[in-house]
Amino acid sequence: MTSTADPVTGGDGGRDTPYALSHPDALESEAVHILREVAGEFDNPVVLFSGGKDSIVMLHLALKAFAPAPVPFALLHVDTGHNFPEVLEYRDRAVAAHGLRLHVASVQDYIDRGVLKERPDGTRNPLQTRPLTDTIQLERFDAVFGGGRRDEEKARAKERVFSLRDEFSQWDPRRQRPELWNLYNGRHLPREHVRVFPLSNWTELDVWLYIAREGIELPEIYFAHEREVFQRSGMWLTAGAWGGPRRGESTEKRRVRYRTVGDMSCTGAVDSDADTIEKVITEIAASRLTERGATRADDKLSEAAMEDRKREGYF
Structure with a gap:
């Protein structure tokens, strides 16, 4: 039996499907x-x-x-x-x-x-x-x-x-x-x-669709905001006492958000205007990179890191 569930709400679109879960x-x-x-x-x-x-x-x-x-x-x-x-x-x-x-x-x-x-x-x-x-x-x-x-x-x-x-x-x-x-x-x-x-x-x-359906609160950094960042190895990193930026690396204010959260020294932000859950879902649906592949420097140390x-x- 095929479910006609709405992907965000999990509703069945008005059809009676008693044996199918969304x-x-x-x-x-x-x-x-x-x-x-x-x-x-x-x-x-x-x-x-x-x-x-x-x-x-x-x-x-x-x-x-x-x-x-x-x-x-x-x-x-x-x-x-x-x-x-x-x-x-x-x-x-x-x-x-x-x-x-x-x-x-x-x-x-x-x-x-x-x-x-x-x-x-x-x-x-x-x-x-x-x-x-x-x-x-x-x-x-x-x-x-x-x-x-x-x-x-x-x-x-x-x-x-x-x-x-x-x-x-x-x-x-x-x-x-x-x-x-x-x-x-x-x-x-x-x-x-x-x-x-x-x-x-x-x-x-799936995670973001579930967050939308359940109304789960998240840290603000998952949504687009103005932030002082600098570029290293193709990623936008947050400046901090951990050692960035280095000489020759300059900070700038950009509208960014984080797709994943880890150590500040290796977790990059992405340029984004997605400041609501619905906009984040649209952005992720169009992405062809996983969040770790796009924004985690520690995973790029080697093929088998x-x-x-x-x-x-x-x-």
């Missing part, structure tokens, strides 16, 4: 099933929360999945020290509004203790792995939710919904398990854990 409803149903499956199968799950749109949608789904009870998971944020202030403000508001528990793993703390060293390029995104994996082991998290999607990057396309990590938090693609008929195998040995990706089958456009980091324990 596309947003089908994605929501799958994600809610995964969240509840983890709650029933694991002892100590946690949600990796960056304050970006994917983790915000994942939190929204968790709130719906367990309502009227509270979300049975804590949040974990790996703070690089180079985060956008708007994103940190959003994170703290969300935690307070929903009475959530928040763990913060600080890259700056590891640098201050001499465990990690600053990189010559100023980016701290690759430095997140050690604080993340140490916190997982320290808190004994046995399942860690991430907002990764298969359309973002080719290494992420290799992931299953349940992705086993060994006792060192390392990823081995050869240990991926079959997931026929949406049956998920969460069995793991002591000190191993499972990374869980409820949004695996969503696209960037993301896969190398995932093998070390990164998301």
Whole structure:
């Protein structure tokens, strides 16, 4: 049976289709099933929360999945020290509004203790792995939710919904398990854990359509605004104490927005006039580049940059 659902509202266009879910409803149903499956199968799950749109949608789904009870998971944020202030403000508001528990793993703390060293390029995104994996082991998290999607990057396309990590938090693609008929195998040995990706089958456009339908609030940087930026490697970066701009790089005020949120030193803005959700949806529908491919410098370090980091324990 073919659904005639409106792509934004999820309505059925006035037709009676009792056995067909709209596309947003089908994605929501799958994600809610995964969240509840983890709650029933694991002892100590946690949600990796960056304050970006994917983790915000994942939190929204968790709130719906367990309502009227509270979300049975804590949040974990790996703070690089180079985060956008708007994103940190959003994170703290969300935690307070929903009475959530928040763990913060600080890259700056590891640098201050001499465990990690600053990189010559100023980016701290690759430095997140050690604080993340140490916190997982320290808190004994046995399942860690991430907002990764298969359309973002080719290494992420290799992931299953349940992705086993060994006792060192390392990823081995050869240990991926079959997931026929949406049956998920969460069995793991002591000190191993499972990374869980409820949004695996969503696209960037799906995420924005769902945000529109549910009326989900996002940090302002996802919408077009005037900002002081400078150009490096073909991307518009925000100036900051992290090391930009360098000599010969000049700032200018441009109307931009961010498609993805990460470390300020490697997350580029795009020129845009899309200052509403509807305009963002139109802009994304016409794009031929994923948000990471267009705006994440850390993914351009090498052809296998993301896969190398995932093998070390990164998301």
